[in-house]
Amino acid sequence: MELNLNMAAILVAVVVNFFIGFIWYTPLFGKVWGREMGYDSNTKPDPKVMVKGMIFMVIGNFFFAWVLAHNIAAWNFVPGVAEMGPISNALSSAFFLWLGFYFPGHLGATVWEQKSWKLFFIDAGYSLLSLIVVSLILTHWK
Secondary structure, three states: OOOOHHHHHHHHHHHHHHHHHHHHHHHOOOHHHHHHHOOOOOOOOOOOHHHHHHHHHHHHHHHHHHHHHHHHHOOOOOHHHHHHHHHHHHHHHHHHHHHHHHHHHHHHHHHOOOOHHHHHHHHHHHHHHHHHHHHHHHHHHO
16 A cells, blocks of 8 residues: 555645744734733834744745645545545644644643643644644645
């Protein structure tokens, strides 16, 4: 059995996910997120730190999309998955990965690190949205 991965879809998912993160953590929730993280809104971040952060985010987004593509491709070998259709497959993959891996991590960080529940919902919401969007890209672009 061979896992067929579409590298173009993975790369597009990386770029789309980068922009989702930018929109989520800048105009949508940037001020609230920064305040909940304890950042001073009057201080501009060092440009070198910003560039380094963006580079590592792109690298992380690549691994995120690449591993998710493997996961989705592996599910194609499960009997009955083909009948689900690509949207159901994408939403199921995204939701169950989020519920099993992201949600517990965000929940634990919120409680153990005494972070705010606003921060929990911002970060957990981003994780779920990015999983859904990237899953939809990967399941529809064969």
